[in-house]
Amino acid sequence: MSTSSNNYSSCPRYQxxxxxxxxxxxxxxxxxxxxxxxxxxxxxxxxxxxSRAILTTHYGEELMQVMSQATEQxxxxxxxxxxSALTRxxxxxTRLTLMDFG
Numbered sequence: 001m002s003t004s005s006n007n008y009s010s011c012p013r014y015q016x017x018x019x020x021x022x023x024x025x026x027x028x029x030x031x032x033x034x035x036x037x038x039x040x041x042x043x044x045x046x047x048x049x050x051s052r053a054i055l056t057t058h059y060g061e062e063l064m065q066v067m068s069q070a071t072e073q074x075x076x077x078x079x080x081x082x083x084s085a086l087t088r089x090x091x092x093x094t095r096l097t098l099m100d101f102g
Contacts, residue, residue: 010024010063011024011042011059011063012058012059013041013042017040017041018038019037019038019039019040019041020033020034020037020038020039021033021037021038021039021040021082022040023040023042023043023066023067023069023070024040024066027073028070028073028074028078028082029073029074029077029078031082032079033079033081033082033085034081035081039082039085039086042055042059042063042067043067043070043071043086044085044086044089045089045094045095045096046064046067046068046071047071047086047087047089047090048089048090048092048093048094050093050094051094051096052064054094054096054097055067055096071086074086
């Protein structure tokens with residue numbers, strides 16, 4: 001699946017999201033991050049190994065495949081700010097619990 005074929009409104013967080021950088025909006029490498037802008041909360045949580053099972057269970061394998069591809073692209077070819085944001089996210093603990101999903 002290509003990130004460019006996805007529709008950001010298919011994300012379960014779409015209605016309440018204010019992220020300027022979204023892997024579902026358009027290909028992640030076409031998006032420029034400005035210092036201080038928010039990055040997709042799902043891709044942030046995807047960086048935490050302990051979050052992946054919870055995310056997959058509740059958001060589905062297809063969305064997690066998009067996050068995986070976007071992460072690989074950012075880490076290989078992304079800009080410094082976005083790469084740094086994902087690296088920082090990976091070094092912190094998850095904020096997700098099964099309770100978050102009811």
